[in-house]
Amino acid sequence: MGHLSITITLISFIFLTHYHQLVHAESPTQPPYSCDISNPLTKSYAFCNLKLPIIERAKDIVSRLTLDEKLAQLVNTAPSIPRLGIPSYQWWSEALHGVANAGKGIRLNGTIKAATSFPQVILTAASFDSKLWYQISKVIGTEARGIYNAGQAEGMTFWAPNINIFRDPRWGRGQETAGEDPLVNAKYGVSYVRGLQGDSFNGGKLIGGERLKASACCKHFTAYDLDNWNGVDRFDFDAHVTLQDLADTYQPPFQSCIQQGRSSGIMCAYNRVNGVPNCADFHLLTNTAREKWNFNGYITSDCEAVAIIHERQGYAKTAEDAVADVLQAGMDVECGDYITKHAKSAVLQKKVPISQINRALHNLFSIRIRLGLFDGNPTKLKYGTIGPNQVCSKQNLQIALEAARSGIVLLKNTAKLLPLPKSNPSIALIGPNANASSQVFLGNYFGRPCNLVTLSQGFENYAKNIIYHPGCSDGTKCLSAEIDQAVEVAKKVDYVVLVMGLDQSQERESHDRDHLELPGRQQELINSVAKASRRPVVLVLLCGGPVDISSAKFDDKIGGILWGGYPGELGGLALAQIIFGDYNPGGRLPMTWYPKDFIKTPMTDMRMRADPSSGYPGRTYRFYKGPTVYEFGYGLSYTKYSYHFISVTNNNLHINQSSTHSIIENSKTIRYKLVSELSEETCQTMSFSVTLEVTNNGSMVGKHPVLLFMKQKKYRTGNPMKQLVGFESVKLGAGDKGEVGFEVRACKHLSRANESGVKVIEEGSYLLFVGEEEYPINITV
Ligand SMILES: *[C@@H]1O[C@H](CO)[C@@H](O)[C@H](O)[C@H]1NC(C)=O
């Protein structure tokens, strides 16, 4: 009897493990997961016990692994561990502006064939609407779960957002970021992470405790914003960054992403910072992220970033040293297979202690447990009911449309050319981007869109007769143009819309631009067509980074200019709605548009602050002192808004806590407090509550982002000339008034980094301002 039952158990065990692997690791219609209750061993595994703390469960898994099994888990393609019923896991998936199949974990070839493709991030950023950013990533998280539930995902760890500062207009990946301002990037990162991971929009409390709907990853840590310029590439680049710039420009988005966003992932970047490769930097990964900012998650390398530490940078003398350096620094998983090849010998050579390998594994398995992948059949759990009908849904596409419409920036509108009349005019769509489809509209890192609307499809709602001419015969490169034919087309129609700009052939990953003008003969095409047209023309620019369009800016024959970024799958509809006045544009530029001479500045110079003695102009609206084509925050509308400060809780803040420090500069004493010496509670209370009235003085309803800036009344060298301290979007009907509130915190918004990278709050007079409206405040210490 006893014998028989053992035999039956054994048989069913073998059968079930086999069955388990068959169904959950190989069938394309079931999501992969561990701790299947039909496996009799599940009950005996502490790691399957939902009542235990996550770290205990992770430790239990790690304690069961052999050394070889452990080392095999330290790369993005983590193999299955069949004897424990643990399926393989793919750490690398992408979701920059919609679930993408650009990584390795997502397949869009099953029941689900597409995912909502939102605008490229730089355009979404131009809405300055953090609630919208959150809505977008919430949709991305939902669609990711839908794809996973349909058995088309091998992982739920997404390597987004990209929160590097768009420091130089030439950067090929500037399009992936929220622009040049640290506060905007920080808020974008927090909104994205909280939406994707299934947390609430605001407030520290996390909805599911440590549970994750999907896992976000803030990248690329840190000071990464050069891809390939003038023979210098990201793999070899050693970024020389001052402690001051690090503290008040490069690091704040990462700090917020970790502390307010509670991101469960970070990616260390390829480049070195002051000689040390980011992925091998103990001070960065362990001291700063984990210890100072309490990072609770996993750290991945960028792809092949471990190999280059030895092979390109020569920082590590041997392959084993490179593996040891990154694991000792605090990196947990490599994108690549260098660890697969060299970890064993590194361990045998005693270069990596097992304790560091265990630490990495605890972090990695904790994430998989937090994702619910060790709780039994996940389709029976919290997010298990998200089905294919929630991918590409009408509501999701509506948000993609809203994002494009809210981001598009009206740069010029002389003689009120725009909006065009809805009288069914004849229209010529001319230019290399006039018939743009996925290759242009989606930028990079995209999945197959649900239903892309081209510009001419968008225009069909408004214009009877649409004639298309590319103008250039080789796309945006435009080395060869058909200017005469384009001119002939332009002469025939009521209105001409020129659709110019860039695409991934001009700005992309691994390729920075070497000039800021429109490529090839595009400018000549614009001039000729504008000159020949019956009426002033509309110029639409599709590009991520800025272009110098000074000549169009000042050309009377160009009546309207719109910047459309890379507007996502509903970009064609959004642009048409704006051009014909069914939507009032309200986007504002998230980065400075520099004149073409800016390229005299080497892209490799990481300094933010200007250095007049050497002619270095500085970077971004905070420090750049030269002329601009368009400023950060610039953007028009079909209506006009005016502002009025209603109240500011106090106009004098006296900081009496902690000791006062001072420096003497030009024989003047400047007194200040150190943020690090003020308690968190004190920092919470030291703030100005600002209430602002906004009036829509025009005749059209509009959504308007209000940008609140701060500056020191008397500019002091080394400090930002101005700094964005808050932004909020309001929707106002024609003639309506609304109120917007801001909380300006002394520690966070009015502090600056001194040259040693120490955050200080200086005594003195400051101005809060919105547009032309100013409000003076004082700080005494
Ligand atoms: C989808 O693509 C993956 C990876 O290329 C492949 O293994 C799988 O068989 C495909 N599934 C279908 C249903 O075509």
Ligand SMILES: *[C@@H]1O[C@H](CO)[C@@H](O)[C@H](O)[C@H]1NC(C)=O
């Ligand atoms: C525009 O592009 C689409 C494919 O992206 C193509 O089918 C169509 O023929 C093009 N239209 C013109 C007028 O070239």
Ligand SMILES: *[C@@H]1O[C@H](CO)[C@@H](O)[C@H](O)[C@H]1NC(C)=O
């Ligand atoms: C600082 O000022 C606050 C109110 O302005 C007061 O309540 C507090 O006692 C003061 N603290 C010290 C140490 O003087």
Ligand SMILES: *[C@@H]1O[C@H](CO)[C@@H](O)[C@H](O)[C@H]1NC(C)=O
């Ligand atoms: C806008 O409207 C407000 C309130 O009606 C008025 O005070 C203000 O002068 C107007 N501003 C402009 C520029 O017309």
Ligand SMILES: *[C@@H]1O[C@H](CO)[C@@H](O)[C@H](O)[C@H]1NC(C)=O
């Ligand atoms: C920055 O502030 C700290 C703290 O007061 C001080 O020790 C350091 O010397 C300051 N650095 C500079 C360059 O003024």
